[in-house]
Amino acid sequence: MNSLVTNLISGGIMTNYDCPAKCAHCRHNASPTRNGGFISQAMLEKILTKLEKLGCNSIHIEGGEPFLYPDKLIDAVKQINESALHLEHIVTNCSWYKNQKDTKSILKTLKAYGLGRLLVKVSPFQNESIPLRKMQNIAKVAEQLGINVMVWDNEVYPEVSSFDTSKTHSLKKYIKKYGADYMKKLAVCFNVTFAGRSFNVYEPFLNKYTIPDILKQNQGCSYDFPTAVHFHVDMYGNFVFSHTNGVTIHIDDIDKKFDPEKYPYLAILMNGGVESLYKLATSKYNFKPSTNGYISKCHLCYQLRKFLVVDNNINSPDLQPIDFYSEN
Secondary structure (H helix, E strand, C coil): CCCCCCCCCEEEEECCCECCCCCCCCCCCCECCCCCCCCCHHHHHHHHHHHHHCCCCEEEEECCCHHHCHHHHHHHHHHHHCCCCEEEEEEECCCCCCCHHHHHHHHHHHHHCCCCEEEEECCHHHHCCCCHHHHHHHHHHHHHCCCEEEEECHHHHHHHCCCCCCCCCCHHHHHHHHCCCHHHHHHHHCCCCCCCCHHHHHHHHCCCECHHHHHHCCCCCHHHCCCCEEEEEECCCEEECCCCCCCEEEHHHCCCCCCCCCCHHHHHHHHHHHHHHHHHHHHHHCCCCCCCCECCHHHHHHHHHHHHHHHCCCCCCCCCCHHHHHCC
């Protein structure tokens, strides 16, 4: 098999995994208990060099919450500004906001090194632990400095702003106010990616399928992995294919001939799909599927991988990072 990646267009660099919030829909499983720390300058340089080599034009920064490390974030933006890549934006949930003065100081410095846009997350998921007022205050400072602010997602902003903006509000409040189908609406308008923690929050609201139904539709997953846009590379150098969190190949290897011995689980998924992974997990490791069923093949795949990593202590370079799976 040839290399999995031959060219790249745009993607994200995940500078850290820790975050003050533990949002129910987070596909990265970011949380306050994730391993702390920010991407090293050496790793960032390695990533930038590889992305440039593969023709990537632009990148964005996200986490976790990058603004937990303002000084290191400033250094990272400066480093990107000195490369051939364009910084599209920084993604933030605004949990870091303390006051206007400190916010202005950080954003002013970031702008000087090339930041032109902030993508601020607003949704009932963030609002469970982050008051909307924090986002509004950050947006005000950014706009005063001439930094463009993009709200993701504007479609649900009226609903979030309908509550007291100085306080947090539970998902239960939203469901009570907007109806039983509100979670399904959120999945569509907020473009919820079902990976990691989001499976847990959506299990009660979506249809479930039996193992035979899921396996009958399985066509392999090779088309799910190669991607030129919306990929991510994390602080450890793991290349994450589009939204397939927890399935990775190291940045050093993305343009090399694919090695199925080094990346056995990625090879299994690419060649035989979730059916092959299911057969391995049940025959070799005695995996017991849920009697409640699964909302999709990706849901089953995530539970299989989590079972292998957490219950069987498998540490493979294609099932990374380890603490992605141990987070709930």
